[in-house]
Amino acid sequence: xxxxxxxxxxxxxxxxxxxxxxxxxxxxxxxxxxxxxITFDKKYRGTRTSMGGTIDAAESxxxxxxxxxxxxxxxxxMVSAAAAEELMDHLIATLPTEVDGYVLFLHGAMVAENHxxxxxxxxxxxxxxxxxxxxxxxxxxxxxxISQSLAxxxxxxxxxxxxxxxxxxxxxxxxxDLLCATIRGExxxxxxxxxxxxxxxxxxxxxxxxxxxxxxxxxWRMEKLDGVLAVTVAGGFPYSDxxxxxxxxxxxxxxxxxxxxxxxxxLTQLAWSIREQFxxxxxxxxxxxRWTREQTEGPIIWIEGSDNVGGGSPAxxxxxxxxxxxxNERSLIVIRDEEAxxxxxxxxxxxxxxxxxxxxxxxxxxxxxxxTGKIRLLSDGRFTHQGSxxxxxxxxxxxxxxxxxxxxxxxxxxxxVPPFDVGHVRSAGIRPETYKVIVAKSAVAWRTxxxxxxxxxxxxxxxxxxxxxxxxxxxxxxxxxxYPLEG
Ligand SMILES: [Zn+2]
Numbered sequence: 001x002x003x004x005x006x007x008x009x010x011x012x013x014x015x016x017x018x019x020x021x022x023x024x025x026x027x028x029x030x031x032x033x034x035x036x037x038i039t040f041d042k043k044y045r046g047t048r049t050s051m052g053g054t055i056d057a058a059e060s061x062x063x064x065x066x067x068x069x070x071x072x073x074x075x076x077x078m079v080s081a082a083a084a085e086e087l088m089d090h091l092i093a094t095l096p097t098e099v100d101g102y103v104l105f106l107h108g109a110m111v112a113e114n115h116x117x118x119x120x121x122x123x124x125x126x127x128x129x130x131x132x133x134x135x136x137x138x139x140x141x142x143x144x145x146i147s148q149s150l151a152x153x154x155x156x157x158x159x160x161x162x163x164x165x166x167x168x169x170x171x172x173x174x175x176x177d178l179l180c181a182t183i184r185g186e187x188x189x190x191x192x193x194x195x196x197x198x199x200x201x202x203x204x205x206x207x208x209x210x211x212x213x214x215x216x217x218x219x220w221r222m223e224k225l226d227g228v229l230a231v232t233v234a235g236g237f238p239y240s241d242x243x244x245x246x247x248x249x250x251x252x253x254x255x256x257x258x259x260x261x262x263x264x265x266x267l268t269q270l271a272w273s274i275r276e277q278f279x280x281x282x283x284x285x286x287x288x289x290r291w292t293r294e295q296t297e298g299p300i301i302w303i304e305g306s307d308n309v310g311g312g313s314p315a316x317x318x319x320x321x322x323x324x325x326x327x328n329e330r331s332l333i334v335i336r337d338e339e340a341x342x343x344x345x346x347x348x349x350x351x352x353x354x355x356x357x358x359x360x361x362x363x364x365x366x367x368x369x370x371x372t373g374k375i376r377l378l379s380d381g382r383f384t385h386q387g388s389x390x391x392x393x394x395x396x397x398x399x400x401x402x403x404x405x406x407x408x409x410x411x412x413x414x415x416x417v418p419p420f421d422v423g424h425v426r427s428a429g430i431r432p433e434t435y436k437v438i439v440a441k442s443a444v445a446w447r448t449x450x451x452x453x454x455x456x457x458x459x460x461x462x463x464x465x466x467x468x469x470x471x472x473x474x475x476x477x478x479x480x481x482x483y484p485l486e487g
Pocket of ligand 1: 141142143165
């Protein structure tokens with residue numbers, strides 16, 4: 001019996017919105033900082049995360065996992081050059097050695113001031129240390145902006161197939177299984193890449209619906225072909241202004257370059273032929289209000305996609321809040337405001353809080369809005385994911401306060417927390433099903449929180465760094481022409 005396979009794991013994971021206010025520093029990664037096997041196992045075993053998937057797949061392959069540096073930060077603005085260097089230096093310094101291959105947990109849309117394509121730079125540095133031949137499997141988010149260079153450096157690429165993302169576990173199992181098969185000499189993976197020349201907004205990337213469904217079904221049909229190992233449909237992330245931003249595909253075959261190219265041609269042609277379906281209509285707040293009044297049942301989800309917290313926005317945009325405070329339907333909104341959260345904790349439950357909240361990041365996301373309400377509940381902002389998205393993951397919103405106004409409830413949080421799990425409001429004693437309107441600062445991921453109780457949904461057009469209207473943005477680096485900036 002030969003020695004068991006040894007798999008090194010590492011990852012730096014960030015979705016960078018280069019239009020978002022603020023710079024992302026190393027501090028933003030500290031909450032999710034893992035660099036030893038015991039912490040890695042404790043944090044991720046049994047979870048439906050990529051790391052949980054690799055733990056289980058390693059066991060089923062009788063492989064040994066060797067833990068390197070794994071970290072993550074909530075999507076936000078540009079990563080500073082200093083942070084990028086510190087994170088990569090740490091990853092390389094702690095990179096497991098004497099392993100047979102690596103599984104890397106990367107996003108695909110991480111951008112630093114000094115590197116447009118962070119994933120490519122990370123894999124380049126790993127190759128520099130580990131050599132050109134050691135097999136590397138990379139897991140990527142569906143919103144990855146993949147480049148030719150990253151595909152060249154990676155043996156295996158497996159991206160998520162779902163948005164909202166509920167299959168990171170399965171995709172990491174797939175990547176780890178393929179890596180183990182490579183190490184055992186059963187396959188010789190070859191990964192090819194092609195760009196679709198399209199910029200797509202997250203709102204139209206819901207994978208259970210067309211047009212994404214059509215692309216994924218094509219990918220899954222290809223995965224059944226002899227010699228095809230993995231096909232990734234990457235919707236891309238249009239808020240990273242880098243040369244290769246946008247939709248692209250990777251095909252990993254068992255050493256068959258022509259087969260990979262044929263699959264890529266078919267996928268890019270299909271994407272181009274349905275490009276108009278990726279256009280996304282929205283309405284003004286006033287139109288949304290009129291339509292909502294006509295609905296007899298709630299909750300109606302007001303999707304404030306321009307302040308999509310999961311996409312890197314500040315979570316304190318006030319364009320919708322400003323309307324709701326003077327409206328007379330019962331509504332719920334979550335606003336990040338450190339100052340207000342701390343003040344509420346100083347005042348205590350039952351006290352009145354009167355101050356201007358939100359709108360403190362930049363001009364794009366609106367000005368602070370004056371509110372007066374009663375502090376109904378204070379919490380430490382900790383909860384555990386119970387829904388389908390990363391079930392079991394612990395979340396931390398910082399100091400959290402429930403502010404009750406005459407017609408609305410405002411959940412004030414100290415930190416930016418995307419509405420990925422209904423626990424973010426339920427943990428603060430809020431029953432979301434009792435509201436006529438719930439504002440979701442999200443593009444799509446809110447479905448894992450409120451999808452079960454929503455009686456309707458409407459997309460609101462407001463300014464913000466995740467706006468679905470791409471003509472609002474001044475792209476500087478992206479390769480042109482690209483649809484829909486040019487037809
Ligand atoms: Zn994503």
